[in-house]
Amino acid sequence: MIQKRPLDPRRLRSRPPRGFGWLDHRLLRQGYLARCSPPATALYCLLVCAGDGDGLSFYSDPRICVLLGLELALLPRVRRELVELGLVAYQKPLYQVLALSDAPVCAPTSRSAPPAPAHSRKLAPPPERPAPVPVPVAQSAGGSLRAMVEAALAAARTGGAA
Numbered sequence: 001m002i003q004k005r006p007l008d009p010r011r012l013r014s015r016p017p018r019g020f021g022w023l024d025h026r027l028l029r030q031g032y033l034a035r036c037s038p039p040a041t042a043l044y045c046l047l048v049c050a051g052d053g054d055g056l057s058f059y060s061d062p063r064i065c066v067l068l069g070l071e072l073a074l075l076p077r078v079r080r081e082l083v084e085l086g087l088v089a090y091q092k093p094l095y096q097v098l099a100l101s102d103a104p105v106c107a108p109t110s111r112s113a114p115p116a117p118a119h120s121r122k123l124a125p126p127p128e129r130p131a132p133v134p135v136p137v138a139q140s141a142g143g144s145l146r147a148m149v150e151a152a153l154a155a156a157r158t159g160g161a162a
Helices: 038-050 061-068 072-084 144-157
Strands: 088-091 094-097
Touching: 038 061, 038 072, 038 094, 038 144, 061 072, 061 144, 072 088
Parallel strands: none
Antiparallel strands: 088 094
16 A cells, blocks of 8 residues: 655645535546546646635636637537536626535445445546547637546556656
């Protein structure tokens, strides 16, 4: 078993000093991240960080695209992806990050047996992903949030920690 220890004990994470954003571990455990494209994951992270206590935010489409380095034409598809997964609600100009359902995104293989307790469940392998779609990137974007999300996704794909 791997022995874990903080790599930098001076910088242990704690609750944010202000704001309301956090990422629920069920995004990973219940297969939401496996079903999100990298641009959808980046948009979700932005909305979590921008949301108030009810998960509401109202960044404009052009501002979101600048912050994430996305082309404006791609944003409606990315937003629709999050809405269809039940991660966000959208009614222009408002976004709401939604509470996650306790039901996993991946359908169970058998409906006859009751689900196993959460502590004894094995994680299902992620669903097959379609071939990646090239994402056009805006030339004027700073890309710091985008770079962070891309690095985290690359580390997750290779089994490393982000």
